[in-house]
Amino acid sequence: MRKRKSRTKYAILGFLAGKPRSGYDLKKAVEKSVGFFWSESYGQIYPILSRLVEDGMAVRLDKDKSTGRNRQQYAITPSGLEEVQNWIKLTADYQSHRNEMLLKLFFGNLTDLDTSLRHLRDYRNHQQQLKQTFEGFKSTLPQSGSPQHTQQIFFLATLNYGIALTEASIKWVDDTTHLLNGKSNDN
Amino acid sequence: MRKRKSRTKYAILGFLAGKPRSGYDLKKAVEKSVGFFWSESYGQIYPILSRLVEDGMAVRLDKDKSTGRNRQQYAITPSGLEEVQNWIKLTADYQSHRNEMLLKLFFGNLTDLDTSLRHLRDYRNHQQQLKQTFEGFKSTLPQSGSPQHTQQIFFLATLNYGIALTEASIKWVDDTTHLLNGKSNDN
């Protein structure tokens, strides 16, 4: 008995629970909302949408003739909704992620100091840019107390995660730069 | 022209650069040092070790007869060392990682508040445990100024990363728990 660990199915169902969408919409929606901690490719989305229909968890909607575009919308079914909800209640697994930058830094004794410092600098720039993206998103969110508040609060929570972690990364880069430069700060 | 993105090869070479090791040793060494941000499986290690020998980047050492154990040690060659060093100098790529916990939190409107709060609690416990592991490692490191200092400083840097990020995660959990409970803290 081998358990499937693909969470693409649940990501799709979760987005369909919001409103009916096409495969193309799903990809865009993932990118624009959870893009910084999740991604999906068409190579996964389209086959899985078909499988969801087979399994009765989604249905194909009639094509909208008002637009000439050849798009196929999918809607979630009660059985599909139940499936995501059950998945959400299961404890998430915390798989550790590979971090190539850290590996290169770890091998710092195989290279010159400038290279390690450059990796830190590049990483800092990247984190800084990410942080600004999150803050940009956050500034577009409606104020607390507004009608959409309950739906948006979870988005806000994930944005806060992004901001908190990028800030910590930036601080770590600065500390580590000093550490490598020999300016000990009693760390 | 398709470029290979396997970094297992470089991880192996990086460890062999320290000292000759067997496939078994490599797995253990990875787990015990960079285990929290890197992993390798035997299914990768053994075939790649053979390939490295074919490519002249590693050599098989004569078996040590002093121990009866049937182990094959591998040593890096100058060409192998050059290969890792070149790789280290290349800019790391920052692929975004999937975070299942955040996805479940993002879909919080599909479940009850208690489930979301439980995810936060579980995540906090996990991060707390990780943090303690890093701190444990850190406490075994020799003091700065000691002979091994230059080799260990990069290990220290990665441990500091682990500590900084877990601390930030824990703080975020606490803030987010308050946020979801409606105790706004002007976030």
Place this chain on the structure above:
DNA sequence: AGCACCATGTAAGTGGTTACATGATTCC
């Protein structure tokens, strides 16, 4: 004797990306 661990290796499977094919629509 029996168990835990050392040690190597491989086949099959998994989850996912990439590259490509195809064609319609919108906008300049």
Place this chain on the structure above:
DNA sequence: GGAATCATGTAACCACTTACATGGTGCT
């Protein structure tokens, strides 16, 4: 007319994990 984007789909590939097979060694 032509570029950008919308839109769907699939075949090939990729990096990696899991499960399994096999046998040696050290210790009690």
